[in-house]
Amino acid sequence: MKNRVNRSAGRLSLLMFVMASLFVVPATGNELLIRITEGADSAIPVSVVPFAESGQMPEGDKVSRIIQNNLQMSGEFAPLPPEQMLSLPSKGSDVYFRDWRLLGQRYVLVGQVSNSGGTLRAQYELYDVSQEKRLVGATASAPVSASRSLAHHISDRVYEAITGVEGAFSTKLAYVTLERNADGAIYRLQVSDVDGKRARVRLESDEPILSPAWSPDAKKLAYVSFETGKPAVYVHELESGNRERVADFPGLNSAPAWSEDGRSLLMTLSKDGNAEIYRMNLATRDLSRLTNHWSIDTEPSYDHTGRGFFFTSDRSGGPQIYHKASEEAEPRRITFGSRYNARPRPGPSGRYVYYVHQRDRAFHIARTNLESGAETVLTRSESDESPSVSPNGRMLIYATKSGGESVLTVIAADGGAAYSLPASRGDVREPAWSPIVR
C-alpha cells in the first residue's frame, strides 16, 4: 500500500516534471535571441528603373542614368542594369514586388520626368521591395540645363532614405590638372560635379597650382599658386571669379585650410625661418603662430570640432601626423605605423583621420581610428596621394597613378569598392571635396 502510494507519488512527480519541462522549453525559447552583428559585405542591390519621359529631354545622360551612376560610385549600391529588368514601371502602382524579389532587388526607384516650359519636373518613388513599402515619394524640378543637378538631388534623397546619411552627390570637386604640350605645362584649377562631369576650369597657369581648399559655404577656393614664380596663397571666389592673394610672405606660403566659420585660414609659412603653422584672420590678415618647433610643421586641417587641428610634422624624425586639440594644446602624435605619414584629412564624424601612408616604398591612403589608434590601409595602389573625404564621410577621393598618368579615384571611406572618375586630359591631382551645399 505504501509502495503503491510511493509509486503513484513518483508517477505524479514524473508527470509534473514532464509538464514542467514542457513549459520550460518555450520559456527558454523566448529568451533565445538571434543577434545579427554583421551585414552583407556586398553592395545593396537597387534598381533604378529608367524614368518615363515626357517632353523634350536635355542631351546627355538621362536623369535616371545619372542617379544609377551616383549610387554605383558610392560603392554602397549595386544597381541592376536596366536591360536585366523584367518590367519598367514608372509609378508605384505598376511595381510588382514579386518580380523584383525574384531579381534579388531590395530597392526600386521608379519615376517620370517631364519637361514643361524649360523646367524639368521629376516625380519619383523609392520602394523597399522586401517590405513592399514606399520609402520616398517626391517631386523635384530644375531648369533643363540643370538636369544633372536634378539627378544629383534625387540621388541624395534616395541615398539618405536608404542609408540614413545625407547624400553628397550634389557636392563639387576641385582639382588641378596638368597638361604638357609643346609650349610647356599648363596647370588648370577645375571644379566639377562629384561624378567628374560638368568640369569647369577656374584658373589656368603655367606655374604649378596646389592645395585647393573649399570654403565652408563652398563658394570660395583657397589654393597655392606659383604664378608669381614663388608660392603664394590665394582666395578665389568662384561665382565672380575674383581672387585675392592673402599670403605672400618670404619663403613658404602653402597648405591653406578654412576655418569652420570661413573667416580664417590655417596655412604654413616659413617667414620666420622655419615652416610653422599660422592662422590668418582673413578680414584683418592678422597671423597667429600655432606651432613653434625647429622641425617642419605643415599641412594643417581643422578637426570636426573646428577648434583643434591636425598637421604633419617631422619633429620625430620623419613626417608624422599630430593633433592639437586646441591652438594652445600640446601636439599629440597620432601615427606610429611607419616612417612616413602625411597630409592628414579628418572625417566629418571626428572618428577617423585619413592620410598618406608609406609602406614598403609604396604610398597608400590609410586611416586611423582616433579612439582606438587602429590604423587601416584603405588603398592598394602604390602612388596614392592627396586624400579628401566627402562631407558625409562616406566617400574618399584621392589621386593615384594609372598608366603613367595621375587619376582621381573615389572609394568608400571604409575601404570599399573603388570608382575611378573619368579622366580628363592629362594628369589630375590635388582633389578637394566640397562641403555640402545647402
Add this chain to the structure above:
Amino acid sequence: MIGHERDIGDRTQPPWKSPVALSVFLHGLILVVALAGWSWTTPISDPVPPSISARLVTQAEPEPSPVVDVIDEPDRDQERQEAEEEQRRQAQEAERRRQEQERAEEARRIQQQKEQEQQRQAEAEQERERKREAEQQAAKQKAEAEAKERARQQAEEERRREEAARKAEAERLEAEQERQKQEAERQAREERERQEAERKRKERERQLKESQLEALAQEAEQEREAEERRRKEAAAAKARQARMLSESEKYRGLIRQRLMSTWYPPASATSQMSTTLQITLLPTGELASVTVVSGSGNTAFDNSALSAATAVGRYPVPDDQQTFDAYFRQFPIEFNPENAQ
C-alpha cells in the same frame, strides 16, 4: 530318568566290561553247559527266565574283575580267532569238564535241587524281602526321585523362576533398554522433531525474512526502476531539450546566416545602434508578421532591419513541430553592427 542315571554310571566303562555283559556271558555259558548236560541227562524242566537268572547272577556273583585287558587287546580279528580258539579249547575243556561234571552234577544236582528249593524259598523270601525292599527302595527311590524330582522341579522351578527372573530381569533390562532405547529414540525423535520444528521455524523465519527481504528488494527494485524510469524520462526530456536546442541552434545559425546576407547595415549605422524585431513565423517558415520591439532611433537603420527580416522569403525552420513551436514560432532578432563605425 533311570536310563539317564545308568548312562551316567556306565559312562566310565566300555560295554563289554560292564557286569551285565559279563553276567550275560557267564549265564550263557552256564546255560550251554546246562543244556549240554541236559541233553545228556534229563533236560531241566523249567528254563529259568533269563531275566531272573540274569538278575540272580548279578545279584549272586560278585562283581567280576575285568577279563580282558583293555590295553592288551590286540586287533579284533586276532582277538576273535584267539577267542574262537579259546572257545574251542574251552569247549573241549568244557566237554571234558562237562562230562566230569555231569557226573558230579548228578550228585550235586540232587543236592542242589534241595538247596535250590531252599534257596528258592530263601530267595523267594529274599525276593519278597528284596521286593519289599525294592518296593521300599522304589518307594524310597520314588520318594527320593519325587523329592528329587520335586527338588529338581523346585530347582527347575527355581531355575525357571531364576530363569524367569533372569528372563524377567533380562526382559526388564531389555524392556528397560527398550524403554531407554525408546526413550532415547523418543528423545532423539523429539530432538529431531524439535530440531525439525526449529529448522522449520527457522526455515519459516528465513522464508519470512526472505520474503520480507524479497519484498523489500522488490520494493527497492521497483523504486529503483521508477527512479530509473524517472531518470530516463528526465534524461530523455533533457536529451529532447538538448536535441531541440541543438536543432534550434542549427536553425538559428541558418537564420542568422540568411539575415546576415539580407541585411545591409546602412551607412549611418554605428555600433551603438540596435534594433530588435519580433518575428512571427508560420510553420512553413514564412513570415507571418514582424514588428519593431525596440528601435534604434535611426529610421534608415530600423528600416534596414525590417527590410532584412522581410527579405528572407522563407525562414529555415526545423520540421519538428515541437522544436518549431518552442523556438521559432515567435522569436526576437537583434540587429547590432558590432564592427560599424
